[in-house]
Amino acid sequence: MSLLKTPAITLRSRRWGEADRIVTFYTLRFGKLRGVARGARRLKSRFGSALEPFVHCDLNLFEKANDHLHRVTQADIQESFAGLREDLERMASAARLANLVNAITAEGDQSSRKFETLLAGLRALQAGHDPGLTALLFQVKLLELSGYQPRTDHCVTCGGELHKTGEAKGFRFSPMAGGLVCDSCAWRRPDGGLVLSPGSVAFLQKAGQLTPEALTRLTVAGPMRRELDTTIEAYVTVVAGKRLPPVDFLAAEPREPAYEAKRWP
Numbered sequence: 001m002s003l004l005k006t007p008a009i010t011l012r013s014r015r016w017g018e019a020d021r022i023v024t025f026y027t028l029r030f031g032k033l034r035g036v037a038r039g040a041r042r043l044k045s046r047f048g049s050a051l052e053p054f055v056h057c058d059l060n061l062f063e064k065a066n067d068h069l070h071r072v073t074q075a076d077i078q079e080s081f082a083g084l085r086e087d088l089e090r091m092a093s094a095a096r097l098a099n100l101v102n103a104i105t106a107e108g109d110q111s112s113r114k115f116e117t118l119l120a121g122l123r124a125l126q127a128g129h130d131p132g133l134t135a136l137l138f139q140v141k142l143l144e145l146s147g148y149q150p151r152t153d154h155c156v157t158c159g160g161e162l163h164k165t166g167e168a169k170g171f172r173f174s175p176m177a178g179g180l181v182c183d184s185c186a187w188r189r190p191d192g193g194l195v196l197s198p199g200s201v202a203f204l205q206k207a208g209q210l211t212p213e214a215l216t217r218l219t220v221a222g223p224m225r226r227e228l229d230t231t232i233e234a235y236v237t238v239v240a241g242k243r244l245p246p247v248d249f250l251a252a253e254p255r256e257p258a259y260e261a262k263r264w265p
């Protein structure tokens with residue numbers, strides 16, 4: 001057995017047996033990993049609230065040979081992000097960032113930038129930035145850092161030039177192809193019909209370029225915000241392979257996903 005020490009953020013925590021928890025972390029030094037915390041659900045657990053969702057802690061764990069499940073021995077809170085668990089909108093947005101990282105990251109896939117981006121997203125939510133917009137911005141950045149940046153320079157299918165569609169005055173986005181598609185490719189793709197205005201395309205490009213700390217300076221509202229929300233929701237559903245719990249569950253009428261991942265082979 002070897003002892004691992006690393007800063008970590010809790011992505012997911014579930015009950016295990018009588019008194020234990022299995023916790024999925026995104027860690028700075030070792031990427032995503034899972035650990036069992038013995039006795040974590042007892043009243044006087046030594047872990048206290050350090051294993052709650054979104055908590056940023058310094059983690060000690062034992063790695064066992066031939067076992068994906070580590071043993072958590074100590075977790076010291078650095079930032080509790082308590083405010084994110086006390087407000088439904090902020091919680092939904094924080095959960096989306098944690099769920100996205102969990103869904104698109106393989107165990108052991110280490111990225112300091114992804115860790116810092118997730119942390120910056122949680123800090124922005126804690127600081128009171130618009131929860132829905134913050135979720136949008138940081139999802140775009142986390143997708144980029146995971147190799148899923150939406151392609152917007154040329155047609156993602158054939159590499160050809162992109163033209164604004166005359167009728168809709170926008171570009172066509174294909175969630176399955178992972179970017180903008182030209183008119184002739186859009187006709188051949190059943191999902192090539194999501195329209196993104198030039199302003200939305202510029203927003204996506206900018207969000208991909210900015211550092212996590214600078215991201216919250218970007219704003220978008222109105223129809224552009226709606227088409228970006230719809231597009232990123234559809235794309236995240238494809239990339240994650242499933243619908244993640246919604247960010248906007250408080251909306252009067254929940255938005256239907258533009259595309260269900262299960263519809264595609």
Ligand SMILES: [Zn+2]
Binds near residue numbers: 156
């Ligand atoms: Zn094309």
